[in-house]
Amino acid sequence: MSDDRDELAWDLLDAEVAYSCPGFDVRREEVRLPDGTETDFDYLSEPESVVVLPFTPDGNVVVIEEWRQAVRRVNRSLPVGGMEPEDDDREAAARRELREETGHEADSVAFLTSVEPANGVANSVLHFFVARGCTPTAEQELDHNESIRVDTTTLDVLREHIAERGIRDGRTTLGVLYYDAFGAEKS
Template sequence: MDDSDDLAWETLGSAVDYTCPGFDVRRDEVRFPDGEADGFHYVDEPPAVVVLPLTPDGDAVVIDEWRQAVGRVNRGIPAGTMEPEDGDGGADGGASDATDPSDDAIERAAARELAEETGYEADSFERLTTVEPTNGMANAVHHHVLATGCEPTADRDLDHNESISVETVPYDDLLAAVVDDELRDGRAVTAVLWYELLHR
């Protein structure tokens, strides 16, 4: 962008105000283009993978999970943080260290999250897109992946704070839920729409 220098904020300092499993809350001291300075808080989290799993018959593997922030069970698809063993950075490296990991690293993370949350394994993986879903308030990067040929061959390994049930639904039903505003999970909506753009 030609005017990016005119819009840029200068970071004068940065510190973590609060840390917890999964993310930090960071405060940057910044100077705005007009010369005034202030603090800016945001969520700082490692990069994550989001997996759209399809069975050999073309059904979608979905999860229903309790989401405390909104106080309800939410339908979605497997997702989780990239880990250091995936390569190209990960949970210990911070989001800024692994915003563009290799396809192999993303595939390893996608395979792990798919198995842990659903008990399914896939024949193949394909990156759909990479997005910054909430870059007005979070340093978060989500790598969306299509997983095909998914079969229930693995044991689930849920985290202590995950309450998840697994179901398969016709893909067209999942798409209809997106179109009809019934699917509220933004990560799942993004994955379905990119699948439509690239493959349908």
């Protein structure tokens, strides 16, 4: 029998949730490194999330402006949210988050890519989608701790804000630049 285990892999000896709050946990693991050293490793553990690049029928992009307490400013970004148990799949989560955060619904949703944005300190996974034909159909359904206003802009203006470092949200920057480089059926 072959051993497919990578020589760089760590052995997990024990694990616990060191801290828990709505949205994420901090996990503490006791591990053994390849050289035999035993140590602790702490990381942020959170549900997978979806990021939506939503286009209106006329080609504008629906964006949100949201207060972000950690950096104490309003952040202009794409709609983003965690997957929930009632979501049938990632596309359903993308449609739900778009509707809840912006009040818009999409005619179509296409998968772009998945990334691990900070895999040295978190198990976060972001699934990026492009939504087309987005029209306002309902009121926002914000979580108790969300302060969001909805706006539209052009993709060119969004790119300019990224280039000028006016958008500092990594998920938005990555989503727009990935779409530009590799995106499905361009407008």
